[in-house]
Amino acid sequence: MKIIILDTSSILFGLSNKTDAIQSVAENFPEYSVEVPSGVVRELTKISGGKKKESRQAKVALALIKSHGVKVVRSSGYVDSWILDNAAKSKAIVCTNDIGLKRELKARGIMSVSLAISGAVR
Numbered sequence: 001m002k003i004i005i006l007d008t009s010s011i012l013f014g015l016s017n018k019t020d021a022i023q024s025v026a027e028n029f030p031e032y033s034v035e036v037p038s039g040v041v042r043e044l045t046k047i048s049g050g051k052k053k054e055s056r057q058a059k060v061a062l063a064l065i066k067s068h069g070v071k072v073v074r075s076s077g078y079v080d081s082w083i084l085d086n087a088a089k090s091k092a093i094v095c096t097n098d099i100g101l102k103r104e105l106k107a108r109g110i111m112s113v114s115l116a117i118s119g120a121v122r
Helices: 008-016 021-028 038-047 053-067 079-090 099-107
Strands: 002-006 032-037 071-073 093-095
Touching: 002 021, 002 079, 008 021, 008 038, 008 053, 021 032, 032 038, 032 079, 038 053, 038 071, 038 079, 079 093, 079 099
Parallel strands: 002 032, 002 093, 032 071
Antiparallel strands: none
16 A cells, blocks of 8 residues: 655645645545654644644644544654655655654655645645
């Protein structure tokens, strides 16, 4: 099974640009299963506890994960480390807007994509 892993940055970037990152990824990679590590859900839950704009976006992100029926994969430790290890093992594509993570993925030969301001996946 082909897998594409979404991280926190891609989901929040999409929402800050009025785009549903989950839907965009699913449309651009229809043959892939979209997955989110449980560490991403923990990060979004923590962010959602505040009263800032990003907190509201995190609440929407959690609702989107649920409404799209995205598979939440159990993860432990630092989320980026988990993504790097598991993407390499499963040969998954990673959707991230985190420049540092993209750099590390490239160094390890792991394919990654980003969400553009327009909502396109590139």
